Amino acid sequence: MSIVQETPIYRFGDFTLDVTNRELRLGEKRLELNARYFDALALLVREHGRLVAKERFFEEVWADVVVSDSALTQGIKAIRRVLGDDAANPRFIQTVPRHGYRFIAGVSTVARDDTAPLPDGEAAGSPDAASTPATPAAGEAFPSPTRLADRGAAALATALATALAGTLGGAVAGLFGGLLYGFGLAHAPPDPQPGTASILLVLITLSGFLGTMGGFGVGAGIAAAEYAAGGRAAWRIAGAVLGGMLVGGSVKLLGVDAFNLLFGRTPAGITGGMEGAALGLAVGLGAHLGGGFEASPWWRPVAAAAATGAACGVLIVLAGGHLLGGSLDLLARSFAESRLQLDAIGHFFGEVRFGPTTRMVLAAIEGLLFASCVVGALVAARRPRNGLPA
Incomplete structure (x- = not known):
């Protein structure tokens, strides 16, 4: 007995x-x-x-x-x-x-x-x-060994959920980014561009793809860092930076190869690994400054990520980099027959062309959208699991 x-x-x-x-x-x-x-x-x-x-x-x-x-x-x-x-x-x-x-x-x-x-x-x-x-x-x-095995399975499930949440957050950010540029061109003074509906569809698709890939890279980087080294903030930030850089560099490489194959040339300076690393830093650092993905109230890490994302967007432009808007402008100027001309958006910011002020403001908005959406998705994915108060 x-x-x-x-x-x-x-x-x-x-x-x-x-x-x-x-x-x-x-x-x-x-x-x-x-x-x-x-x-x-x-x-x-x-x-x-x-x-x-x-x-x-x-x-x-x-x-x-x-x-x-x-x-x-x-x-x-x-x-x-x-x-x-x-x-x-x-x-x-x-x-x-x-x-x-x-x-x-x-x-x-x-x-x-x-x-x-x-x-x-x-x-x-x-x-x-x-x-x-x-x-x-x-x-x-x-x-017991069984409990240790359960912990490993739970950690793996959390890692997969983190990668998925980051991907969804990036997709949402990309959707909003595509709508931003599409409607901006549709209502840009003095005259809207022809074929606005088709341009809007293309921009939403392109922006959604880039946002999804960026969100996957950052989310997977955070998930890998947590799975390997626990929930330490420094590892999370490093994982987000590395994931964003790898995916950003890979997407740029594929884009350069595709343009060279189809058109025989590609513009230099389009968004890539450096920009992906900066956005990953905005996500990881913003979440940390806001108290982490488990912080209460939930909006603190989201608001902090929005601020760091906007700041990183501005710094990217100041460092000579480009996010989606700047990359689209480079592409449009590289192909004279292109119907996409972003100069009209500059009128919203008092510029005749797609100038430095326009580039900087739009980069700040893009960074804000990406960082806040990715962190918001990660916070939402974890709240039912960690039981923290709202």
């Missing part, structure tokens, strides 16, 4: 933590805490007095999803709010910079069949009561 050891009830300060029944109480009042944050608190209390490394939170609390350090930071903040703790002068949770967290309050354990108040000499939180460390629940300190 096997004996099942139940997890004891923990007491610290005026709080009672019943892991089995998943209850945190302050006196008789039941406190609400997000499910993952409850597990994080239980891990801290169970290991009271000992450092709990960040990696252990990711392995035991977020085992089924790859998250960044910001998710853990948000969780600790939420736990501190519920406990009334102060990070600057902690009573319960101490931060160990760059390593993890330690539960510093005294913890006593109560057998499940004995929930009566402790004797005066063993008040919750007293040194004597905390002298016996809690026993970890069976299987938590040493995950």
Whole structure:
């Protein structure tokens, strides 16, 4: 006959933590805490007095999803709010910079069949009561091979979802970009261009394809970085940059070969690897500055990505690069018989031609659209999985 050891009830300060029944109480009042944050608190209390490394939170609390350090930071903040703790002068949770967290309050354990108040000499939180460390629940300190396999499958599923979300976000950005240029040409003063409907269709198709490929590159780069190295922000940013650069360079190479094959020449300077890397940086850095894909509220990383995307678009032009608008202008000027002339759009910005101001403003809009749509898709894809509040 096997004996099942139940997890004891923990007491610290005026709080009672019943892991089995998943209850945190302050006196008789039941406190609400997000499910993952409850597990994080239980891990801290169970290991009271000992450092709990960040990696252990990711392995035991977020085992089924790859998250960044910001998710853990948000969780600790939420736990501190519920406990009334102060990070600057902690009573319960101490931060160990760059390593993890330690539960510093005294913890006593109560057998499940004995929930009566402790004797005066063993008040919750007293040194004597905390002298016996809690026993970890069976299987938590040493995950079984099956659980490790499940974690690997969950990480792979998260990576695939990340790549797909990035692809969809890029496609949406490309659609909006095509509409922007199509309707801009249709209503450009003084006269709209002939064949506007066909031009609009071509621009939407071309912009949608480029956006989809760019989103796939950035999303796949982030997914690969997370799968290989966890949710660290630096790896995410590096993955986004590398993915954007590889896909951007590949698309440019195919485009150059196609134009050389069909027309015998191709314009120099069309968008490619450098621009893809810059947009990848805008996505990764913007999400990080906004608190990560798991941040709350959800619009913070999206807004930060929009700002960094716009800034990167301007910097691309200042560095001599081109996004979609600049590349289309180069193509139109390289083929005299082309019906596509973007000079008319310059009138919206007080220029006679498709000049530097027009190029810079449109690049900023393109960068804003791409970064915000990709980050928005990644945030939306992860929210049902990580359980963070809105």
